[in-house]
Amino acid sequence: PGASEFEDWLAAERELWRRRCVEVLVRGSESLAHTGGTHEASALAARALALEPTSDRALGAAIRCMSLAGDRAGALELFDRFQARLAEELGTEPDEEVRALAERIRRQRGVRPEVTLTWPDGEPVVRPPLEGRAGEMGRLLEAVSRSARERRAALLVVEGESGVGKTRLIDEVVTRLRLDGVSIASARAVEADCAEPWSGVLAIARGGLLDAPGIGAAPPDALGALAAVLPEWSERFPGAPPNDAVPPGRALAEILRAAAEERPVVLAVDDTQWLDHDSASALGAILRDLSGAALSVLLAVVPHPPRAELDELRSRIGRDLSGEALRLRPLDRAALRRLAERMLPGYEPVAIDRVTRRVATDSAGMPLLAVELLRAVALGLDLGTISEAWPEPLRTLDQTLPGELPDAVVAAIRIGFRRLSPAAQRVLAAAAVLGDLVPAGVLEHAVSLGPDETGIALDELEWHRWLIAEPRGYSFVARIVRRVVERDMVTAGQRQRVLAAAGRPEPRY
């Protein structure tokens, strides 16, 4: 009897410790994932799930990490297996929270896993992890959750030069918030938008707002105002009488108000320096009128050309508006080193040191260039054979011409290009010729591929972060990369054919 009592005690004690371990692992995983350490977070979640294969929280942490790492299909597969295991072993279901999370992952726009993991020749590729932004991520996420908690509008501004990582940072933030069930409306302005009244507000209205719960409760004339100009809104709200009496900015404000009643809302605008004047002023009005709403406005902006409306807005932070203004700096040595370690898995520490030093010099810590260089090194570029370093590391990338880039960076871009699948190379070349915000249909025409083939190529390009997608079309992640591709990878004949097929006499810059 004594022995069995002891065994019962031991079993109970083990169970208790196992639970505690799982708890600690899951919490660690959640907080790492929160600030960008997806890879490490993923390892912790996996250990938690191994210890307790039927833990909802461990499973939740695991699929969140997989989804953040871009492996949507893997996450859903894991969830399905978990669901089956629970049904079989316990006769239960995953809890509500995990099911909702899985549903949100399911609804995310799919990136095909087969293009995510290998180069066309079968070599594995490491997608550059987010490095060196834990502090910024933490501040932005905390500000959004404060705004949601206190029902107070907040303005978050992320400022920095081209290539420093603004788009990536707001992308990572928005992805996390979306997984948490926050409603997102996002858009990216391009240079041509500047002169187009309301283009920004309309892009925002097309950028996910239709998926936000609660919008149906907005006043009919607000819905009608968008329905009058945007087909997707008139399709969704056929009953709302189209009207053009309500200005789009006003309509957006009312719809955001209705959405924020239901769920916290984040309105994210990238490259805000190109926003048209009406839309920029509308953002100010929205923040004023919706000051008591769970709404965060997240703006990424290059400090030039200067925009008075935006300066005015930012100056309200800390006065009548809560929020954050962050200035992104180039990555420091430690972050570059971690990036090198992750992107060059088989390398010895000495080799990592050497590469890190060289990349730090050639990239001046600009993530755009650092990632390009490391990717090329992973594919065999020998930095040692390229002697010339960048003469002016601190010039802004937007003003840099391809001929002024360090040779190693240009070589890196070319190598990266050549390793894309043939279809992706064609699509990318066409995108370089055609300019900003090229719709998928136009690219399809320009390269004479079918919609499926084009779609797969675009996913590949998006996954490798050559292009960014927006409801209005695809753009290069960086102008300088576009210029290098256009200059070095497109022949005159190809250029002619692309322009003719797309029916465009001249590209849109």
Ligand SMILES: Nc1ncnc2c1ncn2[C@@H]1O[C@H](COP(=O)(O)OP(=O)(O)O)[C@@H](O)[C@H]1O
């Ligand atoms: N903190 C980071 N860690 C790793 N890669 C990064 C980081 N920030 C940016 N990148 C990569 O650098 C490239 C340029 O970043 P991006 O966000 O487009 O710059 P910006 O929007 O400021 O011009 C992208 O490929 C992006 O994925």
Ligand SMILES: [Mg+2]
């Ligand atoms: Mg950007």
